[in-house]
Amino acid sequence: MRLFKFFLLLLFFICSIVFFVQNMEILAKPLALQFDPMPTFINPDAAATGSFLAWKSTAVPLYLVIVLTFVVGVLFSCAYFLLERMRYAYLLVGKKRNIRILEKEMAKLKAELEKTQSLADKNAERAAVAEATVAEAAAAPAVEAKVPAEGESAQS
Numbered sequence: 144m145r146l147f148k149f150f151l152l153l154l155f156f157i158c159s160i161v162f163f164v165q166n167m168e169i170l171a172k173p174l175a176l177q178f179d180p181m182p183t184f185i186n187p188d189a190a191a192t193g194s195f196l197a198w199k200s201t202a203v204p205l206y207l208v209i210v211l212t213f214v215v216g217v218l219f220s221c222a223y224f225l226l227e228r229m230r231y232a233y234l235l236v237g238k239k240r241n242i243r244i245l246e247k248e249m250a251k252l253k254a255e256l257e258k259t260q261s262l263a264d265k266n267a268e269r270a271a272v273a274e275a276t277v278a279e280a281a282a283a284p285a286v287e288a289k290v291p292a293e294g295e296s297a298q299s
Contacts, residue, residue, distance in 0.1 A: 163206060170209070173202035 163170060179197040
């Protein structure tokens with residue numbers, strides 16, 4: 144993909160050079176730009192006195208205007224993408240920090256789960272031993288204890 148972008152940019156650059164070479168006569172003509180935010184149809188007196196906001200450039204070749212416009216566009220595009228990259232880098236740092244926090248919490252919860260499972264296993268073993276003891280006691284022959292009556296002594 145990177146190689147494709149490089150060749151595409153190279154093709155654009157070569158086509159631009161061919162365009163400028165083939166149209167040098169037309170592109171070398173001077174061009175004077177002007178800007179007046181208060182044109183004469185809004186303020187008819189401005190044509191005679193001149194508006195204080197009016198601006199007029201010196202005559203420059205058309206190719207210079209085209210090249211400068213292209214350069215300004217490239218600079219604005221680079222600034223925009225640089226700001227976007229910085230924003231995404233900031234978001235990435237925040238997401239990585241969040242991941243670290245969640246991984247620590249997950250490790251803590253796993254340790255608690257293992258502790259709980261080991262306690263559950265011990266309780267299950269104790270319950271099994273208790274059930275076995277109860278089963279043995281139930282299976283053993285019953286021994287009757289002789290309780291002396293009221294008038295009898297315990298020694299006889």
